[in-house]
Amino acid sequence: MERIAWIDGAFVPLADARVSVMDRGFLFADGIYEVTAVLDGKLIDSARHLSRLQRSADALGLTFPYTSEQIEAVERELIVRNQIDQGSVYLQLTAGAAERDFLRKADTPPTLVMFTQAYDYLNSPAAEKGVAVVTMSDLRWARRDIKSVMLLAQVLAKRAAAEAGAQEAWMVEDGFVTEGASSTALIVTQAGTLVTRPYSQTVLPGCTRAAIWALAEQDGVTIEERAFTVDEALAAREAMLTSATTFVMPIVSIDGRPVADGKPGPIARRLRQLYIEAARAS
Structure with a gap:
């Protein structure tokens, strides 16, 4: 066709x-x-x-x-x-x-x-196995809240991630994760709190992230908006990313080191399920 x-x-x-x-x-x-x-x-x-x-x-x-x-x-x-x-x-x-x-x-x-x-969202092997991310310095301009077509830094980050055998890059600035090259970065602390960076000019206001945030709160998950470090992410119970083209994707390794047991966590799985159900019901 x-x-x-x-x-x-x-x-x-x-x-x-x-x-x-x-x-x-x-x-x-x-x-x-x-x-x-x-x-x-x-x-x-x-x-x-x-x-x-x-x-x-x-x-x-x-x-x-x-x-x-x-x-x-x-x-x-x-x-x-x-x-x-x-x-x-x-x-x-x-x-x-x-x-x-x-x-x-x-x-x-x-x-x-x-x-x-x-795309085949519902039969994504990555959603079952999880994805790997690598971290790198955030080289983008200061107005990341604007969804500009100026994406060269993201292209370079994606290329570096692929060369390292990863599916996404996490941008790091002043020691803190800003966001992924084409996604929002989230972690679940050992206490079970879902954490992601608050909206500002340093990150894009993710539409899928907003929907997931609301669903997590409705499902009884404790949520917190703040910046987090790479070390905190490595020590987390779970890590995940959200975007319009991945929905919710579990992250199982960061810079070659496993997150928890190196398998998709229950909160990421649950939020992905809730998002798909909510999308179909809307």
Whole structure:
């Protein structure tokens, strides 16, 4: 089946989708993006993703050419046209195409692109076995709360993780874990408290993290927002990551050292189950 994308108001075959080489997203990384999960053919946590998209757009001074309702309608149509049961919808908004100049022209129309990708969330071997992470210095810019397309540091981190035989990288700054290259970092202390860093300009406000946080609290898990160190993570009862494309993923090793017994822990398993159930019921 031919994949279909959407660019600036038109559905087109993905193979024919084109963006100008003068687009500011290509020339300056002057753009933002969102990835919304799809389960059973439905958008998951859509309101959170659209809210974060608007927040990122406001931070960069980008103007939305469509309403949230119109964007959701396009996303749903893409899901249908591409027959996506499990997967995601990727959306990218840039400052548009114009003569190369560090300063934008106010009358330049933005570029908005969307496409889908298929994933098998429910039969993920990594969710059963857990994943490995490696730590490295956080080399990103200071406004990590903006979901910018400027992802070179994350690309380098992912490459280094893969070369080390790991599936994710944890960024470390001033001795504390900030977040994963494409995920939120969480641990469970020996006392059973679920810990993750509070929202600020140092981390992206994770949509899946927000949903998991609420589900954990409803399930009676003690939760705490604070920074934690790599040593604390290594001494934890459990470690995990969350993202739109992994849901909840147990972490079984950090820098080659096992977390607890080196197997996925019960809280991570439980939260993954609760998230899937809540997503399907929403």
